[in-house]
Structures are given as structure tokens and as C-alpha cells.
Amino acid sequence: MMDSQPVDPEAVTPVATDAMADVGDVQLLARMGYKQELRRQYYTTQVFAIAFSIMGLVPSTAPTLSFSLPAGPIGMVWGWFTASIFILLVGLAMADLASAMPTAGGLYWWTHYFAGPRWKRPLSFLIGYSNTLDLIGGMCSVDYTLALMILSCVSISRGDEWSASRGVIYAIYTFCIYINIALVVATVVALPVGKVTRGGSLNSGKYVYGHIDNETTWPTGWAFMLAWLAPIWSIGSFDSCVHMSEEAMHASKAVPLGIIWSAGSAFVLGFFVLSVIAATMNPDVGATINTKFGQPMAQIYYDVLGRDGALGFMAVFCVIQFLIGLSLIVAASRQAWAFSRDGALPFSRFFRHFSKRIQYQPVRMIGGLVVVLIVLGLLCLINSAAANALFSLFVASNYLSWGTPIFCRLVWGEDRFTPGECHTGRLSRPITWVAVLYLIFGVILSVFPTEGPHPTPSNMNYTILINGFVWFGCMACYFLFAWRWYIGPQMTVEENASTASGNIIVVPVPHELTAEIPASFDHKKE
Numbered sequence: 164m165m166d167s168q169p170v171d172p173e174a175v176t177p178v179a180t181d182a183m184a185d186v187g188d189v190q191l192l193a194r195m196g197y198k199q200e201l202r203r204q205y206y207t208t209q210v211f212a213i214a215f216s217i218m219g220l221v222p223s224t225a226p227t228l229s230f231s232l233p234a235g236p237i238g239m240v241w242g243w244f245t246a247s248i249f250i251l252l253v254g255l256a257m258a259d260l261a262s263a264m265p266t267a268g269g270l271y272w273w274t275h276y277f278a279g280p281r282w283k284r285p286l287s288f289l290i291g292y293s294n295t296l297d298l299i300g301g302m303c304s305v306d307y308t309l310a311l312m313i314l315s316c317v318s319i320s321r322g323d324e325w326s327a328s329r330g331v332i333y334a335i336y337t338f339c340i341y342i343n344i345a346l347v348v349a350t351v352v353a354l355p356v357g358k359v360t361r362g363g364s365l366n367s368g369k370y371v372y373g374h375i376d377n378e379t380t381w382p383t384g385w386a387f388m389l390a391w392l393a394p395i396w397s398i399g400s401f402d403s404c405v406h407m408s409e410e411a412m413h414a415s416k417a418v419p420l421g422i423i424w425s426a427g428s429a430f431v432l433g434f435f436v437l438s439v440i441a442a443t444m445n446p447d448v449g450a451t452i453n454t455k456f457g458q459p460m461a462q463i464y465y466d467v468l469g470r471d472g473a474l475g476f477m478a479v480f481c482v483i484q485f486l487i488g489l490s491l492i493v494a495a496s497r498q499a500w501a502f503s504r505d506g507a508l509p510f511s512r513f514f515r516h517f518s519k520r521i522q523y524q525p526v527r528m529i530g531g532l533v534v535v536l537i538v539l540g541l542l543c544l545i546n547s548a549a550a551n552a553l554f555s556l557f558v559a560s561n562y563l564s565w566g567t568p569i570f571c572r573l574v575w576g577e578d579r580f581t582p583g584e585c586h587t588g589r590l591s592r593p594i595t596w597v598a599v600l601y602l603i604f605g606v607i608l609s610v611f612p613t614e615g616p617h618p619t620p621s622n623m624n625y626t627i628l629i630n631g632f633v634w635f636g637c638m639a640c641y642f643l644f645a646w647r648w649y650i651g652p653q654m655t656v657e658e659n660a661s662t663a664s665g666n667i668i669v670v671p672v673p674h675e676l677t678a679e680i681p682a683s684f685d686h687k688k689e
Contacts, residue, residue, distance in 0.1 A: 188265075188414050195266050196652060197409070197504075201497075205411045210404050210421035217400040218429045219487040221350050221436055222480045225460035227393035230613060232459055234386040235376025235448055236366075236441040242390030243437050247430035249601040250398045254426035255587050256569050256598040258419035261405050262583030265414035268501035268652060269405035270294045273568035275651040277576030285641050287651050290567050291502045292637045294402075296630075297560030298495035299535055350476070351436055354443040357468040363443075371441040376448045380615030389613055395558050395605055398429045402565065406497035419585035443467050495532055500525040505653045507645075558609040559630045566602035569595050 189199045205213075231239040266272050271294060275287035358365060377383045404411075404421035411417040444463045445451050454462035460480075464473035503511040514528045572580055573595055587594055610627040612618035641649065 188412065191415065192266065192409060195264060195272070197266065199409070201267070201410045203410055203412050203414075205407055205417070207411075207413070207417040207420050210407050210411050210417045211424045213407060214401045214403045214421055214425035215428060217403055217487055217491050218397060218425065219483055220397070220429060220432055222483045222487065223397040224393060224433060224437065225458065225480060227396050228459040229452065230396075231390035231393035232448060232452055233376070233378035233613075234383070234390040235374050236371050237373065237375040238387050238390030239393070240372060240434065240437050240441055242387060243394045244430075244434050246391035246394040247398060247426075247433065249597070250394060251423075251426050251430055252594050253565060253569075253598040253602060254401055254422050256591075256595040257402065257405070257565065258422045258585055259580075259582065259587055259591055259595075260568060260572065261408065261422060262415050262419040262585040263581055264583075265405070265408035265411070265418050266501070267406050267409045267497045268505065269408065269498075270402065270564045270568050271502065272652050274571055277568060277571035277579065279571075279575045282571075282575075284646065284649055284651055285638065286567060286571065288507060288641045288645060288649055289634065289637045290564050291505075291507050292633065293560045294564035295495070295499050295502060295508075296633055297557050297564055298403075298406075298491065298498055299532065299539065351439045353472070353476070354439055354463075354467050357472060358443045361467070361469070363467070365442045366444070366446060370446065371438055374446075378449055378452055379613065380617070388608060389611065391605075391608060392558065392613070394430075394433065395562075395609070397433065398426055399557060399561050400491065401425045402561075403491070406495075406501070409497075409501075415583045416585060419583070423585075492529060492532065496525050496529045499532060500528045503528065505651065507649060559606050559626055560633070562602045562605040562609070563630075563634070566599055566606075569602075570599050573599065 188203060192199055228239065231242050234242060260273050261269065264273060264276065268291070271287045271291035274290045275283045278286050355365060375383065375387070377386045379386045379389070381389065401422045404418045404425070407421075408414045408418050411421075440460075440463060445466050451459050451462050451466075456462050456465065458477075461473060461477055464476050468476070499508065500515060502508050503515040505511075508514060510531075514525075514531055516525070516527050573592070577592075582591075610624055610630075612622060612624040614622045618624070
């Protein structure tokens, strides 16, 4: 049952901020209707590190080679390059919003703020759930990938045709949830050196940057477009910076810079790493894709470095993948906590609580997310196609969540947008329009079956079923029930109240910033 009761005063008692905390951060958050509840402790580099560690670069590109490699080196290398340009533009558009209005609820809060009067509540309700789902999907796919990596290590070490049952995969997946930054540069050194010292030769530049393949039954051009799913998934978590807004020092600067730095560095380093992989891999693309190890990257390491070298790298990847999962839980718990603070999630009164004994962490929400992850992980018991839906589940929900507030700003809210410290200036509107069009295309791309236009139950992309169920269910829930009580973001700062007690600060909310600000104000008029 959805919780629509008033905010529990005990649950929103402001935290005594550290002396380091910028009073401006507390005041800016108060202008958006929220007390300072979480402890501000992250600087710009730490906000960036959270997003960049979630991307995990090489560990993230490893499982997504199954999307890009069927189009050959061109799909793998240039697919990354072209898609990353558009992803960086999305990051710039999001950074504009994050600098102006840094709050943990970010995407659904911005949607409510910018959308037209009729659409504020239903769209923010949808985006809140979609954003929560995409972060959960991201954690599912990361931990499922970790399970597959562990199994590929077992397969390499045994040296036979052993393969794990679906039950074993799920058991390891579940274990990975409980236990998850990146160490990866060794790849660009070890692969070329290993290839040469073992008597091989590097592939030519013509092969690396000019050879196209097509291991799918789609037309070659569309196979190249499907290769975009690799960077779309790998560079898909820079919005985690947004969800750390209420724990960041000087958030209006730290959060947008974290977004831009993480997306930009993943773009450049990913292109470099994939170029090295293309230069050292077996030119027979089909043999790499159809590896007995279950992971193309494991086969590439095995071909270049031998059994022990492959085991060493894959073991490191497993550790990094585990750490990626930990970082994702940090971001997901903040988004879900913010949504429950506004009373939109089931049992919100219970989950909005944060632990003062454990560094002001939303411990209950983290526990709830773990349960949801284990349930969603049951998809891997069905078949590989259902398990792959975990990847596309993340992409589709992510892109809908990113695109909606950006679109709402362009269509309804341009006159209400006041730039923050970081802003793209005159390029802002063209950047945001390109970003919106690209995000729409990304959602469409994510629901296509990757192997061909005539899918079977075993290779069907089930993303449309999962996302469609959630999106339709959210809208049905809103128009049938939630419209009676869901009012959007709820104010936790008393209007026109100003108090100071020690280091606890609650400031008045200026009228010029609250004309269309959270339902925390709107609901008093209804």
C-alpha cells in the first residue's frame, strides 16, 4: 500500500552538518523545499569517483562485447566513439539541470518542476519509478555479469566443456549482491606485450579501424547501430552523481563536474582500450563470439595471454565488478530514499528512515533493494535471453528517466530555468534537443532483439515486456489511485521558517524560486 500520510517529523530531523559543509548547499536545498538530512562529505573528485567506478570501463565493456563484436572491430571501436559523443551531450544537458537544482531526487524532481500543470504529477510519478527501476536493473546486470565472469574463470581453470546450470548462476548472482573500482589500465599494456611475446603479431590499423563484420541476421548497418548498446550500457551511470547531491560539498559545482568528467573520461579511455583489444584479438570474430568460456573477453585474454594470464585478469574483473555493484547500491539507495521521502514508494514511512548510528545512511532502503535484486535475478533461471533483458532493462528505464526532465525543460520550463554555476550557455538548447532525440532512439534500440529480426523464445528481447509492465503499471496506478494523494515532491522545510541552532540551519524559501516548485507548496492550495 502506498504511503500518503504526512512526513514523519522524526524521519526528517535535519542532520547537524559538518563544519566543512557549505551553508550555501543547505540554503539551496531549502529553496527546493528540503531540510539537510544526509551528511555532506563528498568533494568533487569523490562524486566523480562514484560515477566512474560504477562505469568500471574494462569490466563493463567485457560483457557488452556480445553487443558490439558481432559488427566487427568497426562496431566495437567506432560504435563506441559515435555513441559516446551523443552520451556526452546528454551529460552536458543533465549537468545544466544538476548545477541549477542539485537534489537527490534529481530526475523526477526536475520533471515535476518543469512539466506543464496537467503533467507534473503523473510524469514525476512515472520518472521516479523508472529511475528507481533503472538503477535496480543496473545492479542486477552488474551482479549477473559478475556471476558469469566467475563461471568463465571456472571454465578456463577446468579446461573442459563444463558449464554452469541456471541454478548455479543464480546462486552466484545472489552471493554477488551481498559482497562489488577499477583497476584496468593493465589491459592496454598486457594484451599487446602478451601477443608479441607469445609469437603473435598485432592486427593492422586497417583491421582495427576499418574491418566490419556481421555475425547477426540484421542488415549490416543495423548491426552497427546495435553495437551502440555497449557504450550505452557502459557509460550509463553518471546520473549517480545527481543522487549524491545532498551529500556533496558545493553540490552546484561538484555534481555537474562529476557528470561531465565521468562521461568524458569513459568516452576517451573506452575508445583507447577497445582499440587495443581490436589490435590484439583473434581476427576470426565468430570464434571469439562463440567461445566456450561464455564471455568473449575471456576468450580474448585466453588467446593472447594463455590460461594463467586470462585467469588473472578475469579474477581482477570479478573484484572490480563487485565494487561496481557497491557503488551502484549507493546511488540506487539515494534515489529510492528520496522517492520514499516524497511518499511515492510502497511502505515509504518505513523506508524513508535513515540511520544516525551508521553515518546517516538509508539502511532500510538498502535492505529493501537487496530483496528486489534477488527477486529480479530469477530471470537468469529462465534462459540467456531473459537474463540479457537485465541489460536492456537498465538502458530503457535509464534513458526514459534522463530524457523526460530534459524534454520538459525544453517544452514547458525554459522560462523557469535559472542556470547554476556550470552552464553550457548559448549551446544549451541545441545540446538538449540533440540529447532528447538521441535518448528516444536509445530507448527504441534497447528493445530490439540483438540476433536478428525473427526472434525465438530463446533469443527474444524481453525488455519491452518488463519495462512496459512497469511503465503501464505506474500510469494505471497513478490514474486509478495515486492521483488522490500523490502531490509530487513534499516539503520538509517549514515555509517562511528560519531557525539556527548550532550548526543546524533552515532558511526561508524565496517566493521567486517557489512559483512552480514542489508539490510541497502546491498541495496547500488544493
